[in-house]
Amino acid sequence: MASVTHNFMKLFRGSSSGTQGEVQQVPQKLTRRSSGLGELARVWASETPLCVLDLGSTSPANIRFFTEKEHKIYSEDLLVASTEQGLLTKDEQGNVVLDSRKFLADNLLYPAAHFDVVLCWNLPDYLDESLVRPVMGRLWSVLKPGGMLLAFFHTKDAGPDSPCYRFHIVEKDILEMQRIVIRREARRGPTGAVHTAIGEGFRLQRVFNNRHIETLFRDFASIKFFLARDNVREVLVVR
């Protein structure tokens, strides 16, 4: 298993380190139709240039998609940012948690009411518990009134080993999903720190039910649910 994983990593990353002459396979990419994205398509079909925030992995496809429509696209991979070792701290009970204040001091630094659209993808499902609410609060503040946020949540039928995907917009309502493979190589992160925590991949942290999702987005004006067949619930909220 480790050698297969290593081969996926090498191919995905293009690294030639530790090559052992084994057969390499391309990480499988899946496509899915997204109702939430289809709703947003009406927004970015407008002639007014939009400000879009993509919180997934840096996606050349997404950057191309929005810039071709003359929108401004901001890219910020919060899952990777949440693996910074400097965020580790202890709560009052002595449990190891992530310092949400430090996290928000280093990330999501934008003016208030700046974005028309925020693409969260599956971030809330995989983000550390201590960061979820603070991040959603920050996202509310950086969204313009009337701005929209799209997020994907696993349903209870999804297993704890549900893979974490990157999402690439292919067409107005079609996404290409690329599994985030385990990376064991050291990689320099955004602050220059060398990451090894990424090597373990991202695990599903929790499964939200509808009530939890409504509570998470209680500060938003409206919420819309789209249930898909692949055990994913798409949620579109409006500030």
Next chain:
Amino acid sequence: MSAPVSADLAQIGKSVVIKGELSGSEDLYVDGQVEGSIALKNNSLTVGPNGQVKASVEAKGIVIQGKLEGNVQASDRVELRKSAVVTGDISTQRISIEEGAYLKGKVDISGAKVEKVSAR
């Protein structure tokens, strides 16, 4: 990847550290550390795989293989190779981003031409 060899290419090797304002009228290859600003209005800048640039950058064409922290302004084209780690806003006419490149910031294209380069 070793640094390109060219008589018209200025190079900052990986052991070199520079703090200040860099400007010039020739192409520049940076594989060391630069802090400050880099202005090469009619020429190209390449940040090599060992390069660590903490500066605002302005050039005609910009290729990034290493780390860059600062805003990037290119009158023609920006290329982010798969090992690039960029924190800052990018303003250019064309952009090419390899799979694996990391960007934290804005992409603002005037003339909207974005090319996708797959990982090799």
